Amino acid sequence: MKENTINALKHISYNGIAPEVLTDCGPLPERDLYEQASKVFNRKFQFRPTAIVFCTLTEHVQQIMELADKLNFKIRVRSGGHDHEGESSGTNTVVIDLSKMVSVSVEKQGAQNIARIQPGIVFQELIPQLTAQGVCIPHGTCGSVGIAGYTMGGGWGPWTRIHGMCCESLIGATIVLGNGSIKQLKEGDELLWALRGGGGMSYGIVTEFVFKAFNMPQNTIKFQVDWNSSPAYEVLKLWETLIAPYNNVALIGTNLKIVAIPRPKDGNFRETVHPCTFYGYYAGKQSELKADMHKWFAELPPSSITIPDDSADATQMKAFDTWDRISAKQILLRMTNRNNLAVNLSELNNSTPLQLQVIPPDIDAPAPYKITSKLVKHGEWGDAGRENLLHTLESDLISLDAIKAGVQCYVTLGAISGSYYQNYKDPGFPKGSAFPYKKRPFTIQYQAWWDVPATTYTESDAADNVNNYSNRAQDWIEECRSFNFPQTSGSFISFKDNAVPTSNYFMESYNKLKTIKEDFSKDPQNRLSTRKTII
Template sequence: MSKSSEEERELSEEERELLWAIKGGGGFSYGIITEFVIETFELPWEMIKFEINWNKSRYVPEDKIFAIRDSAPTPTLTVLKAWEDVIASTDSEANQLVGTNLKITARHAPENAPFDPHAVSHSCTMYGYWEGDEDSLLKFIHKRFKSTGYALRPIKDTDKAGRKYNSKTEGNGDRYVPYGDQLMSSWDRYSFHNVDRLMQGLEGLPFPPDEDQPAPHKIISRLVNAQGLGEEGHYKLLKSLTSPLVLPGNEGLGLVTYITLGAITGNYYEHVITPEQKTKSAFPYKDKLFTIQYQTWWNETDGQKKEAQNNEVFTRVNRALDWMDVCRNYDIPNTSGAFISFKDSSVPTKTYFDKSYEELVRIKQTHARDPFNHFCSRKTII
């Protein structure tokens, strides 16, 4: 049904097909949306943004590099398995985990060095949103990650929002936090602002992306099948993150390489999205467990840009992008596809739309009033 403040009516067959297509069919494929109506939902009573760290990378001034300084670092495999178990959980408490990412930083390995998937350690950070109070969150974290040697970043008042904090009564001491202002995150990138703070011996803080200098970057992706990576998949993923193409000292120069695993299913998602809703969009990967986003970001000041090939960042970027190419072609069992939000010109368009592709093409050919295909850019439908 199409709803507005003035009318409610049945959609035509053409409208139904176009509505299905634009929900997952990629931007700029079918036209320009000038107006839409959304159905709002009540804010949660309390929402907490939290962060858990393992093997935190610290700046070593004498060596001018970032390195894991823990005497007994946690194997990345332990962290990866624990996080994957959480997002695949059917426990009722998992309904309170509204969203989560796991960031794993790539690390240097000498050419032909022995690789032990059970021992290799990378710097890892889990980010999450929790619908509930701090006490229930801490119990959940302890239950799920107590064997991993985690370090929870202290939860501050500014990490909390929701109806509980969204009103203010004079004289009673309540605080007012506009919902969303304190829950912004920079999970999608590694801020050089924070790298610079860490090099000065200061603590890095969550940093809204639009307050940092835009940085050139590249992101490629694949998705993990519903059954999870499995043993061989875990080993291959960690191997792809341990590479001679990742040079020591990159981070201190503002060149960072890492992956972000993003949950797109799990108990929470099954709880809020009905089977009927799942059929109403063209997004083809609703049955996947999570995305793998390989990311490389590099930062250049105006002075470095003038130096062109003579600046240290420039001379290392090609090696980092070679790492991206190797990762894209890495044979990791139980993975497939690619996520359209992270387009790569070398990935065939059909890969992004999978089983929805042929129907998306048919709908565009049938309904689009665009004989010269002006609504077309790299990776749009036809």
Template sequence: MLKLRVSLASLVVLGWVAAVQAQDLRTLFGTHQPGFNVSLVLPGDPAFANDTRPFNLRFDFEPAAVAFPATAQEVSKVIKLGQLVNHQVVARSGGHSYIANALGGKDGAIVIDMRNFQAITVDDTAGTAVIEVGNRLGDIISALAAHGRGLPHGTCPYVGFGGHAAYGGFGFTSRLWGLTVDAILSIDVVLANGTITTVSEKNHPDLFFALRGSGASFGIATAYTMRTFPAPPTATIFSYNWQFTASGAAAFLASYQSFVLSTPLPPTFGAEIVITPGNVQGNVSIGLAGGWYAPLDQLNSTLGPFFATVPAPRAMSFDTGDYLHSAINLAGGSLDTKDQPDNTDTFYAKSLMTPQGAPMSGKALQAFMDVVANEGFTTDVGWFFQAELFGGRNSAINAVKTGATAFSRRDSLFTIQFYASSKGNVPPYPESGFTFLDHVVNSIVDNSPPNWDYGAYTNYIDDRLIDWQRRYYSTNYPRLRRLKDLYDPRGTFTFPTSIQV
């Protein structure tokens, strides 16, 4: 355990803290921890630009330093030394944060890059896996598939497991297996005071609650012990497509919403509605896509009652194979994250989680489609929207109680992601792109009851969401505030959407 030679109070008296500049960090770290051999990259170093490149190029933050520890003990040292020089500390797992919180969400943070934490250990007897946080989803899928196992999680192979698991983790198996946070059995974590511990339902259950849904506000996880699931022997990735007028699209969405609310859908059905620009102004392209984790003929019988209420699709496709094959399909054809570079984008995203007990009204759906069919056709940003099915009957997501994890929106029917990119996916992002997405989301909210308790999804984090505490955490937020005061009273783990001290 690290023992600092001087107190923070004495440093303040000497005026050192205010005087510390980024270029001094390497020297200062070495001075106060002999043998400190964690690799550091600082502004001006040749690797700094690449090591601090955000996924979303709308942001351009400059951390004070990037550290690359290889053990929990080294993570602890960096956290303590960060406190010594009065810098806030953030962890970076895969770097896919929508608003670059993994770079601090602002200038001047010390980033702990977790890329060296890439071990995956599978216990075939227990059906569990210990997954270090530097792994990407593509690596995890491949490793678990070799043991005939799987986990609920997203589809992009480059997403880092640390952040994904800390805030939710939705995939097409989530109605069957739950969110990624629901499969966590224990977490190896380093706290703000440098303590290294393992938390679970039995050991620090309050912290275990907080780390499953708002993890980065409370500590830096180094590994998760996960419950894994037998990989389904057969899986089909399906898609159907329609072209509608705005009114036709609203009627389609109303029929689908009614279907998923009233039908006891098998948990093996995972799906999303994909909304993209229509072929002419006034039209909307609607897709129904997802994963079916049972024999294909059962999908036809499951969707039959719905298809009887809507026009026949213009096109459809089915790709059937084993579970690994389905994951490769969803990843775009490859799970490899080592030999192919990750992509960047310049984008803005919003989200809206619709309460199952108060579904979207016909008025809201019509207003939504009117904006999409018209303003969406003329806007100068590229966009897509995805209405992911979280709820409906038999959903493992909704079976978890609201207060069981910090992820609170357990009564959601849909989680809708609204995603818009600049031309060519490069900066600058146009102001009109913000306006367009605001109009789209407001078309739903403003045509719903005044007390409509909708939520927002933390893995689609939004830097412009004003009431984010309520939308992300609902009734769990006051409890999270109390735990923040207990476990991180100095605000070491602070970024724009962290739980507030």
């Protein structure tokens, strides 16, 4: 069976162009490449695919789907490879790898900018190509994430407040269906509605996305603000005020990180200090940002502010890493230096930008981790919601020893509320999108990362990359998932956690998405399926 599958895959060709096929049973150079290519971003998982096929043409994908039906093998689809549950790969599967499909083109159609983007490109390669032409799409914050899963999962990022989720900008696609047929999707197609936030892989394999692109603002600035000695409750309240729908239209995107800490002996959620970091993306000049900061932080001065130099290229988001990861060293440094003085806001008038981060951010490298998510209900947050959130961030499962060993536990809040969704008018199905959280103020993403040095492992658990610290970190994620949090509901599929029921991710869109899958994907054997696809 395996031999027949591999032999058939190695005979795939279209117009004389064949995809690269890697297996663990070929010559030594191929096996070495296979070992590297079989790794997934979340090192918590490791799989042994039957083969990894690096497609460069839509017809390559088409032929694999036809072979899957004929030879009855399972498939997985990988673009950027950031699936949090490792579902872009699998043991005894054929991985359709789209990472070599990276073409980008931009054209004018009347007053509209149209961007055609293949699924394998990642943001650190995509954004410079778009911004060089003066346009962009609502991209993400992590440079190594691919466009495909990001878009189909919804696509939260630094443009969400003014341009919505990335899926809202999707206006067409080329898709290979379950039987290998190729379909061009356009506005009004139910499959296109499903691709707009209905999750990846379920409905077919997309080989090109078509987006409406927006013109870049003249100036964009990414900034970072840290509080190390202020109550997290007050920082959270301030951030919520800043992201209210009609507030601060120049603040086009933001998230807030709050570090989880060991449970204090005398806990008062309104007074407890957690290291907090406010990341923002601002459309305007540095002088305008500094003037706004004087107003924003007058009553809660931060510990540090980082603003790039005016001479930097402000049209490209280059330093993505700090939006998505925070190092254990940073956490420890900030927790053990809580009495540092707040920055004097008058310093913002100086021509020299503030660069006060002692330790540079981690590289966005693969690591073992676990995440889960919730979304805040519209109009139901308030003091009770804030206290519940901070309750989950103080736990006996977290220790300073674990942080010293490289374990990082924190929450990231991603702003959804802003002018785009405040003014959103539902055009009616099948226009619009399957993304169900248009009226939610922000996402809550709990994260636990660990990369514990090998010297702390016992011999028995080293092979599984699990020890006491990482086990407790995962227990903390489970504790947060199950916490009674009535001010929240639902989960965000881009923050995938297999313990969350699938219906929880898609809410009121769930039944319609199942029907679209059954009616239009041409996949009677349900080969386009993983644990968290729609069926």
